[in-house]
Amino acid sequence: MKVLKFGGSSLANAACFERVSEIILTNAEAASIATVVSAPQGITNDLVALTQHLNSSLIQNSKDCDLAETSDVESTLRTIERKLSDILANIIARNKALDKNSLCAELENLIVRLNQLTKGAQLLSHCPESTSAQILSTGEKFSVAMLNGFLSAKAESVSLIDPEKFLTTDARSAEPVADLKQSKRLFKAHYSGLQSLAIMPGFFGVKPNGETTTLGRNGSDYSAAVLAVCLDAQACEIWTDVDGVYNADPRLVNQVQLIEQMSYHEAMELSYFGAKVLHPKTISPLAQSDIPCWIKNTHSPQAAGTLISNSSNGAESVKAISNLSDVAMINVSGPGMKGMVGMAARVFSTISQADISVIMISQSSAEYCISFCVPGNEADAALDCLNQAFELEIKNELLEPISVRKNLAIVTLVGDRMQQQKGIAAKFFKALSQAKVNIIAIAQDSSERSISAVIRDERTDDAVRTCHQNLFIKRPSIDAILIGCGTVGKELLNQIKKQQPRLVDENIALNLVGLANSRKLLLEKNGIDLQTWETALESASQSFSLDAINQFVSDANLNNPVIIDCTSNDDIAKQYKDYLESGYHVVTANKKANTAEISYYRELREIAEQKQRRFLYETNVGAGLPVIDNLQGLLRAGDKLKQFEGILSGSLSYIFGELHKGLSLSEATLKAKELGYTEPNPAEDLSGLDVARKVLVIAREAGLELELSDIELEPVVPEELAALTDGEEFVARLPEFDEAFQQRIDQAEKDNKVLRYIACIENDCCKVSIQAVDTSHPLYSVAEGENALALHTLYYQPKPYVIRGYGAGAAVTAAGLFGDMLRTLSWDLEH
Incomplete structure (x- = not known):
């Protein structure tokens, strides 16, 4: 039957x-x-x-x-x-x-x-x-x-x-x-x-x-x-x-998972610490008689349900997380506790005689204090009966006044196999720390089937969600906050949208939770709709600030927040230190931070290491080319940079290639601008300052402590033109320089050479200049928007290590940022 x-x-x-x-x-x-x-x-x-x-x-x-x-x-x-x-x-x-x-x-x-x-x-x-x-x-x-x-x-x-x-x-x-x-x-x-x-x-x-x-x-x-x-x-x-027993309270966690099978012991631990669908009294007689118990859904009879029996299935070390709210903690402490036989027995005998249930016990190793939890509605009665029982001890200061702390909760991990798995407690407490939840007391039974932490009741939701994410969701996540919705930012948003199916197949969650431009900030903990982000951002009422983001990340309880900077803004770059200190990974195409004062450059790396956050800037040099990553790999392997030559600007690579097809400098520049290769104001490209910043990044990565002012820089156009801040004015005036520049082109072609805009590092010095190179030079054939870098190192000589590919356009830059974003996953998984 x-x-x-x-x-x-x-x-x-x-x-x-x-x-x-x-x-x-x-x-x-x-x-x-x-x-x-x-x-x-x-x-x-x-x-x-x-x-x-x-x-x-x-x-x-x-x-x-x-x-x-x-x-x-x-x-x-x-x-x-x-x-x-x-x-x-x-x-x-x-x-x-x-x-x-x-x-x-x-x-x-x-x-x-x-x-x-x-x-x-x-x-x-x-x-x-x-x-x-x-x-x-x-x-x-x-x-x-x-x-x-x-x-x-x-x-x-x-x-x-x-x-x-x-x-x-x-x-x-x-x-x-x-x-x-x-x-x-x-x-x-x-x-x-x-x-x-x-x-x-x-x-x-x-x-x-x-x-x-x-x-x-x-x-x-x-x-x-x-x-x-x-x-x-x-x-x-x-x-x-409900369909059965879940591994967390579905009212608190969206992605709860049904437990197909669990042992009697797991069920009793889970129900004792708050699972509403079960009660330990129910399981105990069934366990004694070895009668299997099924939890099934009346409204969905075909669902498999949860089987509770003498055995547990699967290899999960942690079966579930439960939470018990409205708990009070009683603290009995004082010098009379230490070494006095029978004090603990008197405490719990008094509580038992008052018919009060003790939920959890924690005692200090010095025997100075016994703390135990009771239901919140029984706290006052517990305090009264203990004060009566220990009236003399309190009066003679053998015990301190008995205290009660209300409005607490107990969060508990449950699983038969936890004792077979190392590091479960560490993961549990790290998750609570990540949720910024203070632990008031802890307890673990001798069977190691459960680990409990007492926390403030108001933090229960955050604690359960974060623990569930860290211990049960086998899906690494990125919570992206993108700053800058210009050409590169829009392209990155398009790539995120296109890549979502592939990321799902690879079990990766990439959620765009924040989006900011120069005027507004849009935040959405469940993810911004990539179809309607422009309308949503325009309707946002909040302005960008670190305080606003910090409050949002805290409230939304994000696990792996990453700030992506798609701007070239100085003020944003100066905040990287604050971002890293606040616990964000930073992914950036903005070169301003890495080319600021050398002291700031070093400080960013020190904070990133201290806070165990990623600071990634592959797109600072070569757009989507793996320049920084390869250079860092060589240096970690003991190599040393001896000399460097490179074409580091995709826009100038394209312009200089067009010069030898018969176009003037102004014509080639205008064509590059129309193709989207240059900045809106091409003076920023032809000033050469962007290339100077890139070669400075490489120099600093190689260990040279240089400032931007140390770079010997030859701009493509006279400083008078390079200093123009109005793009239309620059384009209008650029033809004035065509004739003078054509003379350099003619001379190079007469010598069977071509002009290239090259950055060099040699003898611990950096130089950016226009050079005429012949067919034997490794950068001779680089044109049409390509970047190319020749690294002469201890390991790579006399033939250099060459990295070459397209370095112009929003698509490759966005792809580089996308790759850096995914690299934040490895850090999250390893730690």
């Missing part, structure tokens, strides 16, 4: 009752079925409110108060009657074959009995515990009557099981525990001849003296477990409104 238990959400309305009856009948085709039911959703809450109103009215002395509370009792009674009547009416309306008279009579009997119990308590001026239990079990009895009507209408013979005849508990009232041996004996005595279908109301049983008692939180689940033990059932199925 199998036991099926259906919770309140599975019995919320007429359609739910129909669905449950179908599930029962489908299962009955393969095995005998005993069904345990809860009250319809919300009904138990109303019944609890009724008992509370009863108790309030009976302890009041004021006549006015009595009248007010009596009104509340009557109102609540009418609410309960209306809700149950509405469910019955809908059931009858939808199912004409049901025995309407019988069902109506059942409801009438329940309402009459509920009124009798209420009136009796009012006449006694006392609501006994057994009376309260009978009131609270009304909902379950209604569910049994309705379900019996459905099954009987299918010509099925149904046995009704009364838990008051066998389900015996201990004498405790708060969380009573079933006496399994006695319950099993009584069950066999009363129910030896059950039909193939049986129904039992959950949530209540009887004390040893025969009084009705409720079974506490998740009492119906516990009823089902006890019934399964009494029946020696082959399985117990808990049917609810």
Whole structure:
């Protein structure tokens, strides 16, 4: 026989009752079925409110108060009657074959009995515990009557099981525990001849003296477990409104994963520390009798669910993360604690006598302090009983005043295999640190099945999400914040959009969460829509600032934030230090930071190393060519740069190539501008300053401590033209220089040479100039927007190490930035 238990959400309305009856009948085709039911959703809450109103009215002395509370009792009674009547009416309306008279009579009997119990308590001026239990079990009895009507209408013979005849508990009232041996004996005595279908109301049983008692939180689940033990059932199925047990609370985490199978121990740890779908009391009797338990979804019966049994599947070291809120921590400390035998026993004996549950214990190694957690609503009672028990010790200063800290939560990792895996605790605490969550106390059981951390309750959401991301989501992520929406920035956005399918296939999450231009800042923790980013940015009301980004990253709890600078802005470059110190990777095409003062250059690298952040700038030289990466690789391998020659400007490479096709300097420049190879103001290209910055980056990477002013620079055009800040004016005036420049072209061609704009490093000095080179020179054939670099090193001589490829245009620069962004993943995964 199998036991099926259906919770309140599975019995919320007429359609739910129909669905449950179908599930029962489908299962009955393969095995005998005993069904345990809860009250319809919300009904138990109303019944609890009724008992509370009863108790309030009976302890009041004021006549006015009595009248007010009596009104509340009557109102609540009418609410309960209306809700149950509405469910019955809908059931009858939808199912004409049901025995309407019988069902109506059942409801009438329940309402009459509920009124009798209420009136009796009012006449006694006392609501006994057994009376309260009978009131609270009304909902379950209604569910049994309705379900019996459905099954009987299918010509099925149904046995009704009364838990008051066998389900015996201990004498405790708060969380009573079933006496399994006695319950099993009584069950066999009363129910030896059950039909193939049986129904039992959950949530209540009887004390040893025969009084009705409720079974506490998740009492119906516990009823089902006890019934399964009494029946020696082959399985117990808990049917609810979710597909099974998840590895985190789905209300806090979007990407929760269903746990297909877990052990009894894992289930008990998980439920003890806050998993709502389970309760440790439910699992314990099933574990003792080795009865497998399934958690299944009433609204999706075909879903596989979660199996809880004697074994756990898979290789996961951590099975789930749970969170328990509204916790208080009691601290008992003082010199009298150290070395005094029996102090811990006295503390917990006092708490036990007050019937207070201890959730977690942590003790200092010096024995100076014992800290333990209790439910938040029991904190004051715990403090009172401890102050009474240790009054003398506190008075004589053997103990410090006992303190309580409220509004806490416990976050717990659970998994049978955690003891077999090194570093789980380190990953757990690192994740909490990443979420900027302070740990108040920690505890780990001797079996190493669980690791718990006490934190502030208000930080629970951040803690759970970050721990889940770090420990369960096997998908490295990049949270990109892009600054600059010009030509390169737009191209990078296009590439991100195009590459998303490939990234998904490679299990990489690249989320554009921030976008800024010179005026506005757009932030979206779930990712900016790459189809409508321009409209969204234009509608943004926030302006760009590091404070705004920091607040956003903190609130959104981003794991791997990366700032991508697509500008050439000095002010942005000067903030890299702040970005790195705040925990961002920095990816940049902006050369201003790497060519600022040498002290700032060094400081950026020191901070990046200290904060374990990436500072990546491959596109500072050669656009998308792997110049910096190759140079750094050579230097790490012990090589040394002896001499360098290179064409480092894609725009000037194109212009100088066109010169030898018959175009004048102004014509070649205008053509390059129209193709998008130059800056909007070509003076920035022809001044040569951009090339000077690039060769300075290479020199500094090679270990030369040079400033930009140390570069010997020959501009392509006279300084008068190079200094023009208006692009249109520059283009208009450039033809004035064509004739003079043509003379250099003619002379070079006469000598069978071509002009190239070359940057050189030799004898620890840097020079940028126009050179005439012949066919033997490695840079002779470089044109049409190509970059080329010849590295003469200890390892590469007399033939240099040459890197060559296109270095002009937004596409290659954006591709270089894209590659640098992906390099931030390796750091995140390694650490």
